[in-house]
Amino acid sequence: MSRASVVVAALFSVGLSAGFGHAQTSKPAVEKLYILNCGEGVAGDISRWSPGLNEGKSMDFVDNCYLIKHAQGWFLWDTGIPDAVAAMPNGLAPADPKAVTWHRPKTLAAQLGELGVAAADIKAMAVSHTHPDHIGNVEMFPAAMPYVQKAEYEWPGANGAPRFKPEHPVTRLEGDHDVFGDGSVTIFSTPGHTPGHQSLLVKLPHTGAVVLTGDAVHFKSNWDNRGVPVSNTSKEQTLASMQRISETLDKEKAQLWINHDKAQRDSLKLAPAFYD
Numbered sequence: 072m073s074r075a076s077v078v079v080a081a082l083f084s085v086g087l088s089a090g091f092g093h094a095q096t097s098k099p100a101v102e103k104l105y106i107l108n109c110g111e112g113v114a115g116d117i118s119r120w121s122p123g124l125n126e127g128k129s130m131d132f133v134d135n136c137y138l139i140k141h142a143q144g145w146f147l148w149d150t151g152i153p154d155a156v157a158a159m160p161n162g163l164a165p166a167d168p169k170a171v172t173w174h175r176p177k178t179l180a181a182q183l184g185e186l187g188v189a190a191a192d193i194k195a196m197a198v199s200h201t202h203p204d205h206i207g208n209v210e211m212f213p214a215a216m217p218y219v220q221k222a223e224y225e226w227p228g229a230n231g232a233p234r235f236k237p238e239h240p241v242t243r244l245e246g247d248h249d250v251f252g253d254g255s256v257t258i259f260s261t262p263g264h265t266p267g268h269q270s271l272l273v274k275l276p277h278t279g280a281v282v283l284t285g286d287a288v289h290f291k292s293n294w295d296n297r298g299v300p301v302s303n304t305s306k307e308q309t310l311a312s313m314q315r316i317s318e319t320l321d322k323e324k325a326q327l328w329i330n331h332d333k334a335q336r337d338s339l340k341l342a343p344a345f346y347d
């Protein structure tokens with residue numbers, strides 16, 4: 072084949088790959104990542120997350136969503152506290168006063184709107200796990216098929232209720248998944264906080280590799296001390312997942328972005344600023 076026909080063939084094959092995960096391009100095409108404010112809260116007693124430490128101490132929490140622009144389309148990681156909480160003047164109080172009282176200073180819908188992104192533009196998404204501060208706005212995206220681990224999907228909720236509305240289709244994973252087929256956005260299995268918890272590895276062109284934790288770890292001191300929250304479904308799996316994340320950080324020379332860590336988020340740029 073001549074050089075020109077190789078180029079034409081390559082363009083043609085890209086044009087033919089309608090779905091995600093079939094990219095024929097050799098260059099990863101992730102363009103940028105926005106951190107969205109998906110909640111702010113106060114934990115009543117952080118020893119719930121770090122047994123034996125900081126008994127009775129309260130701590131501020133944040134909750135992030137991450138919007139990624141890839142040449143093949145938008146990808147949303149986690150959906151945060153329900154947007155309806157923005158209208159609650161006292162926030163959303165937990166049943167257990169040691170847990171987090173959440174506020175929603177800005178809705179997810181408003182932040183997407185400021186970026187000119189409609190809910191219908193988001194064709195691909197995933198949630199780290201099915202706790203309410205991560206799945207609060209899944210139904211804002213009825214056309215998207217969230218990637219969720221089979222173990223999470225089948226984990227019974229309160230009174231045996233399903234974790235997702237049965238009419239909302241999901242893509243069930245059993246392990247890791249390369250979302251766009253070019254290695255730039257990879258879901259990887261990190262169970263322990265919940266049975267099918269997952270984390271995300273994003274390889275940005277200038278920022279480099281970043282691991283988005285979900286709740287594999289809640290804040291930096293827990294990462295440093297390998298603290299495992301009392302409510303996690305498996306301590307052994309949690310520690311193994313932290314080890315896996317640690318190895319991923321080394322291998323990919325990646326930064327660790329911890330979803331609920333307020334001090335870290337205060338040091339990062341929020342949307343409309345972005346990382347490329």
Ligand SMILES: [Zn+2]
Pocket residue numbers: 200202264286
């Ligand atoms: Zn959680």
